[in-house]
Amino acid sequence: MNIAEPGERMLAADDWRTRSAEWFYRRLAARLHGGEDMTVSDFLPRSAEGLSDHLRLVMADEPRWEETAQRLISDEGCIHALTRLASLPVALPNAVVAAVRGLDADDLGKFFAEAETKLLTPVSRLHLGHLLVACVDLNADYLARAQLVFAGVLSEETKKTWATFHALLKWTFLQLRQLPATESWSAAERISLTWIHAARIHNELIAVRAAPAVVESQFNAAHLFLARNPVLPEASLHDDVSAPSRVTHPRFVARALGAILLSLPLEVADALRPANADLAGCR
Numbered sequence: 001m002n003i004a005e006p007g008e009r010m011l012a013a014d015d016w017r018t019r020s021a022e023w024f025y026r027r028l029a030a031r032l033h034g035g036e037d038m039t040v041s042d043f044l045p046r047s048a049e050g051l052s053d054h055l056r057l058v059m060a061d062e063p064r065w066e067e068t069a070q071r072l073i074s075d076e077g078c079i080h081a082l083t084r085l086a087s088l089p090v091a092l093p094n095a096v097v098a099a100v101r102g103l104d105a106d107d108l109g110k111f112f113a114e115a116e117t118k119l120l121t122p123v124s125r126l127h128l129g130h131l132l133v134a135c136v137d138l139n140a141d142y143l144a145r146a147q148l149v150f151a152g153v154l155s156e157e158t159k160k161t162w163a164t165f166h167a168l169l170k171w172t173f174l175q176l177r178q179l180p181a182t183e184s185w186s187a188a189e190r191i192s193l194t195w196i197h198a199a200r201i202h203n204e205l206i207a208v209r210a211a212p213a214v215v216e217s218q219f220n221a222a223h224l225f226l227a228r229n230p231v232l233p234e235a236s237l238h239d240d241v242s243a244p245s246r247v248t249h250p251r252f253v254a255r256a257l258g259a260i261l262l263s264l265p266l267e268v269a270d271a272l273r274p275a276n277a278d279l280a281g282c283r
Helices: 006-019 021-033 048-055 065-076 078-085 094-101 105-118 122-134 141-153 156-178 187-207 212-227 234-239 249-262 266-272 276-282
Strands: none
Touching: 021 048, 021 187, 048 187, 065 078, 065 094, 078 094, 078 105, 078 122, 094 122, 105 122, 122 141, 122 156, 122 187, 122 249, 122 266, 141 156, 141 266, 156 187, 156 212
């Protein structure tokens, strides 16, 4: 962009801030850390187009995750591509796994250290464990780290985290459906961006140690208010088979972890398989 006039540059910068999801998230983090009084509505991005651009989603009849991943890696780098794509309840694209495996030993160690601090939702933790396993041949210590990650996903603490994340997920889903700019989005695009946004605000709230019970209560109340809106009945949410209201921690963890284990060599899967007692709550 080549804008000569200072006034035009300022207008262009203001327009970018209005549209940019990343700017919104950084500003949100600054407000949270600054202790500002905020309402639930402050957590909705001002631009639906900016949220779509944030994911670089390539759509045809359905999302093209490999192309999306390649665009994100090229534009934003490996760690940012991972944090966005690992928010989704779909397998990580091969492009992400290949990019991570292509890092040298020092950079790989730094990458996973940063990923540990950024991948905080239950689904992101599952992706982290799977990615660690994918790199075991590069560093045998990653198997033990993956075991800890998977054990954590099954913990009582994560069940509480899931309840908070689920409230954010349901609220985001209904909020995005109300925005006129999302009317042209496919169901897959709306669901994908719902998970991306819910994960980011979840992580920002965790960073300031927001009380999970308070967050859950406030966003559940906001979700129920939206769901009662005659223009957007709750029935429409349940009619969508991909809708977040159908997702529960036990069902999600059991299916996702099962899919991961089935994709691995038998000896690796056996080393990672949780004890029956740990799985009891996921049946």
